[in-house]
Amino acid sequence: MAGFFRSDPLKVGDRVVARRILPDTPGHLSDVIGHVLSVDPLVLRPQSVGGFPSQAPAIEIPAELLKIVKKLSPRRIRNSDIRAIETATAKAFPGIEHRWSGSGQWLLRAGDGVTERSNSAAPLGPSAGFDSVPLEEILDFYRSHQLPVRLLLPERLGNPALRMVSADGWELGPEIIIMHRDLALPPLIDDPGHLSFRIDEQPDEDWLDLYHFRGQPLPHRALELLRTRIDGQMGFGRLLTPAGETVAITRGTITAAENDRVFLGYSAVEVAPAWRRRGLGTRLGAEMLRWGAEHGADEAYLQVIATNLAGIGLYDKLGFVEHHRHRYAHLN
Numbered sequence: 001m002a003g004f005f006r007s008d009p010l011k012v013g014d015r016v017v018a019r020r021i022l023p024d025t026p027g028h029l030s031d032v033i034g035h036v037l038s039v040d041p042l043v044l045r046p047q048s049v050g051g052f053p054s055q056a057p058a059i060e061i062p063a064e065l066l067k068i069v070k071k072l073s074p075r076r077i078r079n080s081d082i083r084a085i086e087t088a089t090a091k092a093f094p095g096i097e098h099r100w101s102g103s104g105q106w107l108l109r110a111g112d113g114v115t116e117r118s119n120s121a122a123p124l125g126p127s128a129g130f131d132s133v134p135l136e137e138i139l140d141f142y143r144s145h146q147l148p149v150r151l152l153l154p155e156r157l158g159n160p161a162l163r164m165v166s167a168d169g170w171e172l173g174p175e176i177i178i179m180h181r182d183l184a185l186p187p188l189i190d191d192p193g194h195l196s197f198r199i200d201e202q203p204d205e206d207w208l209d210l211y212h213f214r215g216q217p218l219p220h221r222a223l224e225l226l227r228t229r230i231d232g233q234m235g236f237g238r239l240l241t242p243a244g245e246t247v248a249i250t251r252g253t254i255t256a257a258e259n260d261r262v263f264l265g266y267s268a269v270e271v272a273p274a275w276r277r278r279g280l281g282t283r284l285g286a287e288m289l290r291w292g293a294e295h296g297a298d299e300a301y302l303q304v305i306a307t308n309l310a311g312i313g314l315y316d317k318l319g320f321v322e323h324h325r326h327r328y329a330h331l332n
Helices: 079-092 135-144 159-165 205-210 220-226 280-294 309-317
Strands: 015-021 029-038 042-046 059-061 066-071 097-100 106-110 121-123 150-154 170-172 176-182 196-200 233-240 246-256 262-271 299-305 321-331
Touching: 015 042, 029 059, 079 150, 079 176, 079 246, 079 262, 079 299, 079 321, 106 135, 121 135, 150 159, 159 170, 159 321, 176 309, 196 280, 205 233, 205 246, 233 280, 246 280, 262 280, 280 309, 299 309
Parallel strands: 121 150, 262 299
Antiparallel strands: 015 029, 015 066, 029 042, 042 059, 097 106, 106 121, 150 321, 170 321, 176 299, 176 321, 196 233, 233 246, 246 262
């Protein structure tokens, strides 16, 4: 599945697995997992327990001995950790109808027909990453709602579906990075421009008017679903000028996964054009992390398209690191 995730160029600091030919035993291969110290030539620092860089000597792999190199998540992540965040996300974006497949391994969701998070089938059962895809059941579900067929494919959990959508008739969307951090110590809050922060249970027209999805305004029905009841708690945050103008917004959700893990989901971030590049995104994120911690969340997650380097840089400042990636598959 190397071609489906982490196709962006290799860079220093990436965690990778490199398959190499052993120079003293031609025909024998060995895998090295570590962090990239140099790209050309490829030099790796082997990882320690937990996936972090170790103090072991660096290993240089000459190009003629390198068979393949594959980027990994920055830390070692269990399938159950991926499933926990994806389950918490699904509860935050349930759509109009959601039900489990007959096997109990896929969650089928239908909503506004626009946003993917509430209009996709997701492999969230404990054995979904190993079982076959209940395609006919998924097709029937979306036909009944007169909606296009979309699959949410988290890495590893979605491996059976990824093999299936490699065939003709399917189109894969962009890589989306799911970033994560714990909330033991929320970041300190700066106050650019003496703005005030407010969070409401429901958004008003000022909040809704400012929000866009991937740069485009959402239809009214899709906007309404943002504030529909979820399996958890919602909060609609904003930054206000002293005159009461809304200049930045976000949506926070508090939802639970298995093993009593409670997550803050951080989404719908928007800053008014005239107020960008002033640190408002950092301030807004820090406020929402504090709100999540105060309302019982132990961990936080967000999603960002892999090509959005500015967004990734902002979330790095807020203490988030890459957890895993997913993509959507659309049936043409």
